[in-house]
Amino acid sequence: MSQAAYVAPAAVSVGEDPLEADYTLGVADKVRVIVFDEPSLSGEFVVNANGSLSMPLIGDVRAIGNTAGDIAQTIQAKLRQGYVLEPRVSIDILTFRPFYILGEVNKPGEYPYSSGLTVDGAVATAQGYTYRAEKKSIYIKRAGEARAVKMKLTPDLKIRPGDTIRVGERYL
Template sequence: MSISLAVPASPATSPSFAAQMETAVAQDPPETDYPLGVADKVRIIVFDEPSLSGEFTVNANGALSLPLIGDVRAVGQTATEVATVIRRHLMDGYVLQPRVSIDILTFRPFYILGEVNKPGEYPYSSGLTIDGAVATAQGYTYRADKRKVFIKHAGAAQSVKARIAPDLKVRPGDTIRVGERYL
C-alpha cells in the first residue's frame, strides 16, 4: 500500500515531523482495506439479480455461503477482493456480466476484560478508541491502571502492552485487558 501525505513547507514543519505523520497515517489503514473476519456481516448486491443479493455473515469456516456458487472464502480479504471472486464465480455460467458490490454492515465485536465495570463483548463501531471502549464498558473500576492496557489483536498470539492515549485505536476482534494498578 502506498500512502502519500502532503505537508506544506514551513519553518515549523520539519522532515522528521512529516515522516512521523506519514507513519501514523500508514498504521491506520482506511476501512476500504479492512480484512474481513469471522462474524462480520456484509450486504452483497448483484445488480439486476435480487435472488443473489442479500445480507450474509462470515461463518466460522471463514466463508460466505452464497446462492448458486456456494462458499466463498472471505477471511483476510477485503470487500473488494471478495466481490471480484464472487464476480468470477458468477461469470462461470450463471450470470452473463455480473456487477457485484459489497458493503460491510457490522464488524466483528471487540472484548474488554479486567478492571472495568462491565467486562464483556461489545459491538465495534468505526473509529473506536480505548477511551470509547472503556466508556462502553461503563468506565474503570477504582482499582484500574489508567495508564496502560494490554491489547490482543484478532489472530495475534500474544497481547501487547500499550500506553493509554486519546488516539489509541481499537480494531474489530480485539481483546482489551485493563490491569490492576499497584500502589
C-alpha cells in the same frame, strides 16, 4: 447503515477511518452483497465459522482474511462461469466483528465494534474503570495475534474489530 462499501471493479468507498480501506473480513462480520439486476443473488450474509459466505448458486466464497474488493472479484468470477453474463457486484460491510474488554472495568465482556473506536470509547462502553484500574497503560491483543502488547494509554489509541483489551490493576 453501512460502514464500508465496494463496487467492483471500482475502488472501495469508505468513511474517514483508514482501517476500512484494507479491512479484512473475519468470522461474525456481516456484509450486504448486491449483484446488480439479480435480486435473487443479493442479500445479507454473515461470515460463518468456516470463514466463508454461503452464496446462492455459487456456494461458499472464502471471506476470512480477504477485503471486500477481493470477495467481490471472487463472486464476479464465479458468477461469470455460466450463471451471469457480466456480473457487477457491490459489497457493504454492515457490522464488524465485536471487540472484547476485560480486567478492571465495571462491565467486562463482548461489545459491538463501531468505526473509529478508541480505547477510551471501549472503556466507556464497559461503563468505565474500576477504582483499582491502571490508567496509564493497557494491554491489547489484536485479532489473529498470539499475545497481548502493553501500550501507553492515549486519547487517540484506536482499537480494531476482534481486539481483546485488558485493563490491568494498578499497584500502590
